[in-house]
Structure formats: structure tokens, C-alpha cells
Amino acid sequence: MGSSSPYLEFVRISKSFPGVLALDDVSFGVNSGSVRALVGENGAGKSTLLKILSGVYRPSSGVLRIDGSERAFQGTSESLAAGVSVIYQELVTVPKLSVAENLFLGHLPKKRGLVDYPCLYELARAALVSLADDIDPRTPLGLLSIGQQQMMEIAKALTRGARILAFDEPTSSLSAREIERLFSVIERLRSEGRTILYVSHRMEEIFQICDSVTVFKDGRHIETFHSTKGLTQDILINRMVGRDIKNVYNYSERPYGDVSIEARDITGPGLKEPISIRVRSGEILGLFGLVGAGRTELLKLIYGATRRTGGEILLKGHPAKVETPRDAIDQGIVFCSENRKAEGIIPLGSVQENINISARRHHGYRMGFINETWERRNAKEQVRSLDVRTPSLEQRICNLSGGNQQKVILARWLSDQMSVVLFDEPTRGIDVGARSEIYALIRRLAERGVAILMVSSDLPEVLGVSDRIAVMRDGALSGIVERTDTSEQKILSMALPV
Incomplete structure (x- = not known):
């Protein structure tokens, strides 16, 4: 389950926007070789935290530690260089470029000042082989399914040496088969000792893929459960919303007209x-x-x-x-x-x-x-x-x-x-x-x-x-x-x- 000291630590992180305190003194750590769920209602602060991790936002106060060293990212390029990759629900891609070009965008292999396409395609095949070997690196990205594009994003993160991967609602547009494949990839990443953050509103996924859970509410860290053993959906929901929701649907019959x-x-x-x-x-x-x-x-x-x-x-x-x-x-x-x-x-x-x-x-x-x-x-x-x-x-x-x-x-x-x-x-x-x-x-x-x-x-x-x-x-x-x-x-x- 990873080492005893956290590989990733958020220390007293706060983030303010005009009229809104999005994060309020948030502190917790995540070990390497683990999958940590981040749960909470919409607006609880999960996405803001991921954007601080990825360098999109700078915290108003507090520090980020990676492998014991304090980091203050000035932008996404610094976060990527530090081995952090956030894979958002709405993927950031260039649909008309090939899979290979998307994979190595920003660091394309070159020969005599021009893109070395034979080398690019070979590197892309090597990056995809263990994740999505059914994808042809020459294919325009826009022709892939959402699940295939997601695998490509994971491959992109790994080509850049990512040790921390965060997933934001990764299964919202996937088929059952694609979800199964994603989970097997996440399990492999965990076994390789990488640190995984997983944001999802689907409770069944939390218990299937995550080994620990951090709960947010109103921008604050409410509680961290270091194991999902003995944890139930009712307990999690109560901590997330501050009340019991016995019947989320609350169906009632009503008369119909014509x-x-x-x-x-x-x-x-x-x-x-x-x-x-x-x-x-x-x-x-x-x-x-x-x-x-x-x-x-x-x-x-x-x-x-x-x-x-x-x-x-x-x-x-x-x-x-x-x-x-x-x-x-x-x-x-x-x-x-x-x-x-x-x-x-x-x-x-x-x-x-x-x-x-x-x-x-x-x-x-x-x-x-x-x-x-x-x-x-x-x-x-x-x-x-x-x-x-x-x-x-x-x-x-x-x-x-x-x-x-x-x-x-x-x-x-x-x-x-x-x-x-x-x-x-x-x-x-x-x-x-x-x-x-x-x-x-x-x-x-x-x-x-x-x-x-x-x-x-x-x-x-x-x-x-x-x-x-x-x-x-x-x-x-x-x-x-x-x-x-x-x-x-x-x-x-x-x-x-x-």
C-alpha cells in the first residue's frame, strides 16, 4: 500500500475567489502506491484542489509537498515537469492531429529541424502497447472513442514521467467495457507505486477501485478514511452532505393526463x-x-x-x-x-x-x-x-x-x-x-x-x-x-x- 510517509501532501491549502472561499485550510496526504478517492458535493472544492495541483491556480495560502519537497507551481508546465498529470472529465486534445502527435505534443522528436515521423510513430506504439494496443498512432484523434482518448491521455502522462495522476470523473462518458479497462490500468499504475487521486460521484466505483477516501464539504477537509473496509455508502453520503439521504429518488405516484x-x-x-x-x-x-x-x-x-x-x-x-x-x-x-x-x-x-x-x-x-x-x-x-x-x-x-x-x-x-x-x-x-x-x-x-x-x-x-x-x-x-x-x-x- 505504499510507504508510510505521504508522497503527496496538501498543507493548509486555501483558495479565495471574489465572493467565494473555495478551499479553507485543507490538509491531507496521500501515499505512493495508493488510490485516494476525493468525494463531496459539487462546489465542495475537489476541482479547485486539482487545479492547484496541476498549476492552473496558485493557492491563496498553504503549501504543496511532493516527495518531501515544497512546490509552488507557476503554471501547468511546472506541474507536468514535477511529474503531475490531471486527466479531466472533458479531455484537452487536438482532434485533427494524429494520436502520436497528441501524445508527444510539445516534445515531438525531430531530425534536421523537422518532425521525425518514423521515430514518432515508433515511440507512440511503445507508449500505447500496454494501455491501448488497438489504437493506430497515425489515426486522427477525433476518430477515437472517449475511452480510447482517455487511454491516450494516460499514455501521454506516462511518457512525461508522471508519478502523480489525478482523474476527474473519468467514467462519465465511458461504456461498461471501457470502464473495466480503465480500472485495470489504474490497478496497474497503483502496483507500479504511482500516487492516484480519483474524483467520482459514483459510489460503487469508490468502493471498487479506491483504498482510501477523503471527504470535502464547503471547501473544507471533513475527514479521511484510510481504508474502505467497514465503510458504507450511507456513512460517506452523511459526511458529504451533512444529513442522511434514505431515498434519493423519493418516487411517488401521480395522476396522468392525455x-x-x-x-x-x-x-x-x-x-x-x-x-x-x-x-x-x-x-x-x-x-x-x-x-x-x-x-x-x-x-x-x-x-x-x-x-x-x-x-x-x-x-x-x-x-x-x-x-x-x-x-x-x-x-x-x-x-x-x-x-x-x-x-x-x-x-x-x-x-x-x-x-x-x-x-x-x-x-x-x-x-x-x-x-x-x-x-x-x-x-x-x-x-x-x-x-x-x-x-x-x-x-x-x-x-x-x-x-x-x-x-x-x-x-x-x-x-x-x-x-x-x-x-x-x-x-x-x-x-x-x-x-x-x-x-x-x-x-x-x-x-x-x-x-x-x-x-x-x-x-x-x-x-x-x-x-x-x-x-x-x-x-x-x-x-x-x-x-x-x-x-x-x-x-x-x-x-x-x-
Whole structure:
């Protein structure tokens, strides 16, 4: 399990931003040859700590020690040179360059002033052989799956001599097979004596891959469990959120109305055969499938973000023109993307602007001017009602945690006039405490008579939240079941390739 003295130490680390104390006097150490989980709600300080470790941020106070020596990184290059590599949830890559060029970017082998490609490809093959020998180093990186790109990032770290590797939500976009491969690689890195930090909201992963756990809350180090033996999910969750969450889903039956939206014989990119589904007002229809099953593609075809090649959308029994997202929004259909940063928020916009951006067309404009009184009153009410944790309405939304960003997106649609909400992975990258709040908001929408179609890769989530569950497999609908008439095994068997 590594040596007795910590290889990596955080000593009284604090980090302040305007209006926010992100880290407050954090101290703990991690031994070499161990995998330490960092857990806590969104905004607890985990990502800020990793950015200090990687040289993105400098601490306001406190010191970092690596192998007994104090380090003060002025930037990411100094962190890399010290043997630190942080592999973020959203990978930083150059998609149009080859795998080999990405692997050795910044230190490409050269001959007579030019890149020595034969040497580069040979070095890349050697770096990949024990991690992902199925990857051709000449392949443009953008053609790889997320799991393959992640293996490439690990290989890149090892070519630079990384002794400390930190993973930030590494499995959020991976298939079950890719997760299994990642875990076997992490196990190998541990056996080689490297120091691993592992950030994840998936409790089952913590107990499967980590040998110790450090808990954060509100920017503070709450407790470190030096062994996972005897530790339970309930204990961890209690320490993370400061309360017991007995039933995170808290499902309750509710009456349904008539069919609110029907997608009839829909065809288009990502689907192998026509798909028809119906959702009643007040109903939550879960949509489950493995990676590549076509779930997100179906949502985007319904929403008009991708052009359909066939089929029609009916609203309350009548054909509706939904050819673009604007058509959808105008008719009360809204979409919450799994990719919040790229498709859900205006990153540099304020919390207030992100809440009001859609509904202001009904309330806001008067002779070309924004109705600031309504906008501020509405944003204030939504922030209070949804318990959005933000220093002010003027705070840029990109500075909020993932869970609070998701609440702001929900506040946007609660401010507008909508009858159908399409959710794509609504709790991706969100901690267990914030998840329970998101589920409560989804229930609140259903109780208002909103029809909800929710894509999720989390099988317990689908079973815990949905009234009915539609299962997709390989671009086709394999069946729809009632929540009272199914199980994890049945749903998974419907989703697995025949």
C-alpha cells in the first residue's frame, strides 16, 4: 500500500475567489502506491484542489509537498515537469492531429529541424502497447472513442514521467467495457507505486477501485478514511452532505393526463428503424440504453436539433411543425442537454441572464428594451425556489458547480411556458446531494402536468425516477415496460446486443 510517509501532501491549502472561499485550510496526504478517492458535493472544492495541483491556480495560502519537497507551481508546465498529470472529465486534445502527435505534443522528436515521423510513430506504439494496443498512432484523434482518448491521455502522462495522476470523473462518458479497462490500468499504475487521486460521484466505483477516501464539504477537509473496509455508502453520503439521504429518488405516484407528445415513426441519423413513443402529461418516461444505442439522437430528432428523414411529431393529438429548436421552444418543447457547457448555458453570461434568456420574449422586451424589473424579480424567485447556490445573480454561470448550473437551466424552463421537457443525462457529473434536489425538481415539473422524456445511463436512476421505461438497442426500440413490472436484469437484457 505504499510507504508510510505521504508522497503527496496538501498543507493548509486555501483558495479565495471574489465572493467565494473555495478551499479553507485543507490538509491531507496521500501515499505512493495508493488510490485516494476525493468525494463531496459539487462546489465542495475537489476541482479547485486539482487545479492547484496541476498549476492552473496558485493557492491563496498553504503549501504543496511532493516527495518531501515544497512546490509552488507557476503554471501547468511546472506541474507536468514535477511529474503531475490531471486527466479531466472533458479531455484537452487536438482532434485533427494524429494520436502520436497528441501524445508527444510539445516534445515531438525531430531530425534536421523537422518532425521525425518514423521515430514518432515508433515511440507512440511503445507508449500505447500496454494501455491501448488497438489504437493506430497515425489515426486522427477525433476518430477515437472517449475511452480510447482517455487511454491516450494516460499514455501521454506516462511518457512525461508522471508519478502523480489525478482523474476527474473519468467514467462519465465511458461504456461498461471501457470502464473495466480503465480500472485495470489504474490497478496497474497503483502496483507500479504511482500516487492516484480519483474524483467520482459514483459510489460503487469508490468502493471498487479506491483504498482510501477523503471527504470535502464547503471547501473544507471533513475527514479521511484510510481504508474502505467497514465503510458504507450511507456513512460517506452523511459526511458529504451533512444529513442522511434514505431515498434519493423519493418516487411517488401521480395522476396522468392525455398524451401530450407523440413521436410517430421517427427516422433519422443514429436510428436504424422507425421509432414511435408517447408521453402523457404528468408522466416521466425513462429512456435507457447502452452507449451508442441512439438515445440522444432520438431526443435531438424530436427537438429539431437534427433533421428527421421521416415521421412526425404530434402535440395533444395534433400534427406539429417541429423542424428546428426554435419551432420546438415556441410550441413548449424544451431540451436539457447532457453537455451543459456546450449546449445548455451561456458560460460567460450571468445567472440572471441564463435564467431569463428564453422567457424574456414573453415578458421582457418593450420597445426594444429589456424589462429589467421583471428579469431581476423572476431570477431572484427562481434562485430562491430552486436553492441555486450563487454569491449573486450577477455571478457568471461558468463559476457555479455542475449541479447549480443544472438548476439554472431548469429555472430557465420553469420561467417559460413549456409542456414537454427532454432531459439528456440530467444528473451527469452531479453529486448525490444535488441529485436528490434535481429529482425533486423533475417530480415538481411532472406534478404540474409537464410530460418528461428522460435519457439516463444510470440504471438505478431510470428505475428510481421513471413511471415507464423505454429501452433502446443499436438504434432501435427494444421495448417499453412499466416500472412495477421490471427489474435491473430485465432492462439490461433488453439493452444488450442480441
